[in-house]
């Protein structure tokens with residue numbers, strides 16, 4: 001089924017085909033995802049632990065139908081993920097892997113909630129299966145916390161990307177041209193910019 005998403009102000013709209021996407025949802029607590037939210041001044045998109053609730057998407061299943069001209073992208077590092085957001089209201093929309101050969105876009109669950117409610121998102125994509133990179137979590141450790149990434153989840157992601165590749169859902173991607181170049185020229189953060197964001201993120205903890 002087609003599931004609608006949009007940015008907070010509604011200028012960017014799109015939809016995804018949800019078939020086969022249940023069971024992959026996970027919260028990422030890594031300091032890069034936290035730094036990204038702080039860069040956009042959207043710490044309000046993070047949960048109490050600094051986590052981002054992510055729904056993995058096969059690139060060809062994601063369509064941006066309105067507001068592509070609002071979309072911008074950054075990379076925290078020169079070879080980092082393409083973190084794509086709506087410039088109009090600084091809403092994170094999707095994180096694409098650095099290479100077009102890795103067919104995966106992580107979409108924040110919250111962009112689906114406006115049109116489908118939180119309960120609707122749970123029904124469509126299933127509950128959060130893991131809270132990864134909890135070594136950077138703030139506060140008390142949440143349930144399903146993993147210090148890094150569980151082996152089980154890694155296997156799942158490999159299966160996800162192989163399925164995308166061999167089912168043809170790996171391309172086209174809204175974030176790559178057919179030649180494999182990014183559709184949105186990314187801004188790469190300077191070391192100073194990156195480092196200025198770190199104190200806002202959870203620091204490495206030793207209890208996990």
Ligand SMILES: [Zn+2]
Nearest residue numbers: 007009088089
């Ligand atoms: Zn917007």
Ligand SMILES: [Zn+2]
Nearest residue numbers: 028029030033
């Ligand atoms: Zn992350």
